[in-house]
Amino acid sequence: MTTADEAPVRVGVFGLLGSGNLGNDGSLEAVLGYLRAEHPEAVVDALCGGPEVVAARYGIPATRLHWYRGEYRTASRAGAIAAKGLGKLVDAARTAAWVRRHDVVIVPGMGVLEATLPLRPWGFPYALFLLCATGRLFGTRVALVGVGAAEIRNRSTRALVRRSARLAAYRSYRDTLSRDAMRAMGVDTARDEVYPDLAFALPTPPANVPSGPPGQVCVGVMAFHGGDDDRARADEIHRRYLDGTIRFVSALVEDGRPVRLLTGDDCDAPVVAAILDAVDSPLVTAAEAASLADLMKETAAADTVVATRYHNLICALKSGTPTLALSYAAKSDALMAQMGLAAYCHPAREVDADRLLEQFRALERRSAELRRTLTERNLVAARRLEHQFTALTAALFPATDHTHALREAS
Known part of the structure; x- marks a missing residue:
């Protein structure tokens, strides 16, 4: 709990959230559940792909991740290409201003350190780099929580992803393959842990036990x-x-x-x-x-x-x-x-x-x-995620005053 002379901790969540991918949004939901249960005093907002959806569905303020709305559409005309280029400069300033307002920024799960689906380096990898670089610049703790990773061949994408991971204050992965991939790309993972995917922390519906003829x-x-x-x-x-x-x-x-x-x-x-x-x-x-x-x-x-x-x-x-x-x-x-x-x-x-x-x-x-x-395996996953959230609290929410002045001095 905060006292009268303490400011509440300011937490940002970051990623392609609210953009139509249910897995990404499920990871966000799991992290919000953790924050509301363990850190109810935290003031939470998002920098994300679909701010309208995130604000309406999860009840937190949200800002659009990219200034240029056509960021993930192929640009063929000169005007669109110029707008994308300008957007990179504008996004650098917007991201820095957003990060500076926070004590902690969490990237909840997602395959943010992989390229198993088509990916351009100056899309999300660049956005993630801006986040981690400005976090380091302003003393805002950036946490990559339960993320997926894979070795990347494209040199530009690989460089951005590797640098982002190195700049983050906290990293954990959703499987051993992800941690091994980051180690192979030159990131020191000696203190990084592996936990089940964050979605395993979500509530489970009652199980169906089939009876009778084969069903759906x-x-x-x-x-x-x-x-x-x-x-x-x-x-x-x-x-x-x-x-x-x-x-x-x-x-x-x-x-x-x-x-x-x-x-x-x-x-x-x-x-x-x-x-x-x-x-x-x-x-x-x-x-x-x-x-x-x-x-x-x-x-x-x-x-x-x-x-x-x-x-x-x-x-x-x-x-x-x-x-x-x-x-x-x-x-x-x-x-x-x-x-x-x-x-x-x-x-x-x-x-x-x-x-x-x-x-x-x-x-x-x-x-x-x-x-x-x-x-049996689901019970093990649930216990492991309890450890993940305990570790996250220790890393991101030390029992100290959360004022901006102290944060910048740390």
Whole structure:
């Protein structure tokens, strides 16, 4: 608690939040839950991708991350290119002014130190660098909490990500692969810890225990075009992924199984539309989830889940439902291994519907056993996240006066 002569600690949250990605927003929700439970005196606001959504959904003031609203659209005309360039300069000043108003800034989860999806260095990597650099300049503690990382080949992106990580006051990762990747890129990770993804701290809906004939299958889809190094093959990769997924869904329908299509980002809608168009059956429906809580309810009600997006997998595993991963990155394989389902991964780049169906049926034969395994692993994850939040409090909220003067003097 603060006393009359102490200013409340000012906490900022930063990232592509409120921009349509449910996984990012779930990480924010977990951190806000921690702050409200452990630091209710904190004054919290956001610098984020979708400020209107964040303000309305989470009840905190929010500022737009980028001055130029077309930051993540391809610029081809001279005016758009000039506006993007000007935006980089304006964002440097805006970020510095925002950071300076805070004692602590938290980057909640997300794959902010990876390029497993297409990424330009002067987009989010540059924004993250501005955050960490101005945090160091003004004495604001910047924490990268439970983030994902992967080795990056692009030299500019790699340099920005590495420098951002070095400038942060606190780092923790959502898997060992992430910590190893940062070490391989030249970051000293000796004091960095690994914890489960922040979404494992969210409330879990009641588990469904299947009885009777085989029931609903949730299929989580993604606008998948490969990673940052696959730009030349992006269309081919997407076509293979979509064709294989359509064939798999068609096979489930032929077996009389209801299929519920799930997404995790607004950009996934065309994939859902393509599947519904190709598999014309009342057995195939699409969920309209607005949060990870909604996704967890969907996966908890299913007999089995097959999913691509990382946080679709987390929702299914956290709800205790046997899950098969259409894996597009090492982080998905690592998550499945952590939860005891390493045998049930299938490459998203090369979806073989026949092989996928074999794996699916093998998964369902072990359903009862795997549900028990997931219950045990979820308990372990919950305990580990309690340690994460304890460590975060010790690192970011020392039992000292939180006035700006003392912060700058530290």
